[in-house]
Amino acid sequence: MSSYPHLLAPLDLGHVTLPNRVLMGSMHTGLEETGDWARVAEFYAARARGGVALIVTGGMAPNPEGGVFPGAAGLFSAKDIANHRGVTDAVHAAGGRIAMQILHAGRYAYSKDCVSASPIKSPISPFVPRELDEDGIEAQIAAIVTAAARAQEAGYDGVEIMGSEGYFLNQFLARHTNKRTDRWGGDYANRMRLPVEVVRRVREAVGPDFILIYRISLIDLIPDGSTWEEVVQLARAIEAAGATLLNTGIGWHEARVPTIATSVPRAAFAWLTARLRPEVSIPVITSNRINTPDVAEGILADGQADMVSMARPFLADADFVVKAAAGRAAEIAPCIACNQACLDHTFSGKLTSCLVNPRACAETELRYDPTTTPKTVAIVGAGAAGMMCAIVAAQRGHQVELFEASGQVGGLLNLAKVIPGKEEFRGLVDWFAGMLTVAGVKLHLNHRATAQDLAGFDEVVVATGVMPRDPGIAGQDAPNVLGYEAVLTGAPVGKRVAIIGAGGIGFDVAEYLVHSGISPTEDLALWKREWGVGDPADVAGGLAAAGPQPEAPARQVALLQRKAEKLGRRLGKTTGWIHRAALQMKNVEMRGGVSYEAVVPEGLEIGTADGPELLAVDTIVLCAGQVPNPVLADALGAAGIAHHVIGGADVAAELDAKRAIDQGARLAAAF
Template sequence: MSSYPNLLSPITLGTITLRNRSLMGSMHTGLEETGDWGRIAAFYAARAKGGAGLIVTGGMAPNREGGVFPGAAGLFTDRDIANHRRVTDAVHAEGGHIVMQILHAGRYAYGKDCVAPSAIKSPISPFPPRELDEAGIEKQIADIATAAARAIAAGYDGVEVMGSEGYFLNQFLVAHTNRRSDRWGGTYANRMRLPVEVVRRVRIALGPEAILIYRISLIDLIPDGSTWDEVVQLAKAIEGAGATVLNTGIGWHEARVPTIATSVPRAAFAHLTARLRPEVGIPVITSNRINTPDLAERLLAEGMADMVSMARPWLADAEFVAKAASGRAAEIAPCIACNQACLDHTFSGRLTSCLVNPRACHETELTYPPAPVAKRIAVVGAGPAGMMAAIVAAGRGHDVTLFERSPEVGGQLNLARRVPGKEEFHGLVAWFATMLRQPGITLRLGAQATADDLSGFDEVVVATGVIPRDPGIPVEPGARVFSYIDILNGADPGRRVAIIGAGGIGFDVAETLVQEGPSPTLDPALWRREWGVAAPWDARGGLDPDGPHPHPAAREVHLLQRKAEKPGRQLGKTTGWIHRASLAMKRVRMRGGVNYERITPEGLWISQGADRTRQELLEVDAVVLCAGQEPERGLSAELHRRGLRHHLIGGADVAAELDAKRAIDQAARLAARL
């Protein structure tokens, strides 16, 4: 009997029967904008082959003004239709189904021609929108319906109409962005008129048999957002207008509450889908921070939804469902919700990929063919770079010996997984450990590899990682100084702490030091209280009117950096604000432009400015050094002296903020060509 009877059971949407209840949610990857349709088809076909029940494409613009950015992809010409036909044919050839998401950005568009219900500028885009008149609204409706008709001509099984996350249709629904007094504004019946009319016209354009998904916002997480009664009223009207299924949307992009980052509890919003499900007669799909087949199965078994949407997990592993169905769930590469190679890339105008799977969106360019000649390969260091190199090389048929001087694999990932809010790293280390048990890999733990140990191998890969950098600050006898490694391994620095270095590691150490008791990431009720999230049936928009209620900080913490800018500015584009806000709620004192004069038993002496004349003492019990890393190249130097050729990867090559994304990608690409 299957371990996932609910997840793997078929479901019929309209006249189309899906093979299982998994939805690959929409993601903007940037692939469509490359114009390489063979590559785009390969990306989606791989997910269909991997068992996705239904795939939703990245958002396609219905017109130029509705594109997320100038040049955003859409179905505007017959040539576009022919190109998209290559994608749908490839998916159908693998037994899958695929719908096209129609996304009108409204005031979120990064273009001067953006339009909206009212001329209210978004806080996350640079251009004020033009308020639409009656003719302009009709044009948007007609263009969306035309996009739906073109999707059918391109072979799609239907469309998803994007009505959540604060995009165009969502903007009409709430008084926060809709200040109109005509028939498209004012009362809720008027404000919901546009999305309902869009669905009605899209159904006509699609015909009766195609799938029509409406992505509905269940909790806006903004001031003046929708009430729960309004959400239910809209859901029923959308059903009446011809939708086949409702997909869950959570939070607007401008909301100051995280919704999909790694610190958000798994399935944190599934209870909202469960609440909506009995209100409508069509299936509902739950989403957000669902990343394992066990969790998906539980949500379905408990009746919380009819289908489960997972987006980034399909970047992490294109065979997600296929592995689950064949009893290989432990081999599913886990999405850790880090955003580093997906959303951070998207919002930086770069092609999407995945930290744990560098092949995501690079299926035709990064391949792992069988090695023409099997070699004996030594890999030194079982951190992320070394483990990935070993796994890819062995998968290609090489005989790999992996040396690791510590008693466990994981390297710096073992530090990351001790940070509150980064519990997903436990699963990543477990996945690496599982994959290292595959044939072709000999794992030697507690083995400090020497040049003599490596002399008989055909190829040597050095992935020895990093060591903390000494910032050279004078330290007086009796002063208490720790490295970030000490703290993340559990050392107690006292109740008052100064952290030197406000990069990613400094923020992680600060999070660790201020947290006391259970991690909010593992306690959804505690997490919601910390961030001020209320049930939308109790508070409009799902925001607690009293704001966040963070648990008091365990310590008084100063987070300092030399660079004269706001600490945390260099953190991830889509997650940095979360880390800054989290520490601010814990009253961490963050300062930039700091000179470190000396560390004494009384605390840390600092100054600011080039003259360094005005010094002050931060009275702290201890100082924690998070001042960067240096490559650990002792072994590499010895190999050079011996004249032994080798490859340097990961932190041993470039030490930069423990960059696992770069390390894993570099390792995979090296192993692909060995």
């Protein structure tokens, strides 16, 4: 019997039966905009082969003004239809089904031609939208209907109409953005007129035997968002208008509450889907922070949803469903919800990938083909770069030995996993450890490899990581001065702390030091209080009336940097604000433009624009950056042994696991 009977159960949609309850949720990858349609087709076909019941594409614009940015992909011509036909053919040949998401960005469109219900600028875009008149609204409806008909012509099995996350249709629904007084504004029957009319006319255009998903916002997380009564009213109207499935949307993009980042508890919003499900008779899909088959199975077994949507987990592992069905769940590469290679790339105009799976969106370019010339490969350092290189090389058929000076694999990932909000790194380290065994890598723990150990291997890889940078502060050898590694491995720290360096490590250490007890990421009620998440049945939009109510900080922390700029400016594009807000809620003092003069018995002497100052602290933590560890590479060079250097041993800028893993995978693919 399967370990996941609910997850793998079929779902009858009337004209078609899906083989399981897994939806691959929509993600904008940027692949369609490359114009390389073979690459697009293989990306989706790989997920179809991996067992997903139904795939939803990234958002396709119904017209130019509705695109999320100028030049956004859509179905505007016969050529576009032919290109998309290549994608749907590939998915169908792989045994899958695929729906195209129709996404009209409204005021979120990064264009001076953006349109919306009312001329209210979004806080995440510089453009004031044009308020649509009756003819303009009709033109937008017609464009969405045309896009659906073209999707059907291109061979899609259905469409998803994006009605959540603060996009166009959502903008008409909420008083926050709809200030109209005509038949498209005012009371809720008028404000919901547009999405209901869109669904009705799309169904009329595509006929009954076509999947129509409507993505409904269950909690907007903005002031003057929808009430729960309105959500239910809309859901029933959307069902009556002809929707096949209701998919869950959570939060607007401008909301100041994290909804999919790694610090959000798993399945944090499934309680809302559970509440909606008995209100309608069509299947309801839940989403957000579901990344393992066990979590998904639990949701379905508890009756909280009819299907589970997972998006980024299918970047991390295209074979998620196949592995779960085969009893190999431990081999599923875990999505850690870091956003580093997916959303951060999207919002920076880069092609999407995945920190734990560099092949995501690069399936035709980065290949792990079996080798025809097996080699002996020695890799030194079992951090992110070394482990990935070892696994890929061994999977390709090389004989790999991995040397690690400590008694455990994981390197600095083991520091990340102790940070509150980064608990997902535990699963990542466990996955790496397991895959080293599955791949057949010979592991040497507690073995500091020397040049002599490495002589005779066909390929030698140095992945020995980094060393802390010496900040050169007078008095830094005092006993109350600690490095970040000592702190994160349990060294005693006083109640008043100064952290020197405000990069990613500094922010992590600050997060670690201000928390005590259970992490909010592992306690949904605590997390909701911390971020001020309420109930849309009580307050429109679902923001708690009392606002965020974080636990008191465990310590008084000052986070310092030399650069005279906003702290955290160089953190992740889509997560930096979360880290800043979390520390601000814990009263962390964040100061830039300081110089470090001396450690003294009373604390830390600093220089500021206003002159010298003494910070009275008990402990000073050094997070002043790092430099590559050159020891082994230098010894190999001196011994004349050819070698490759990857990861932090190559470039130590921050602790960049994304770059390290990608570098390790690409090197192993080239052996």
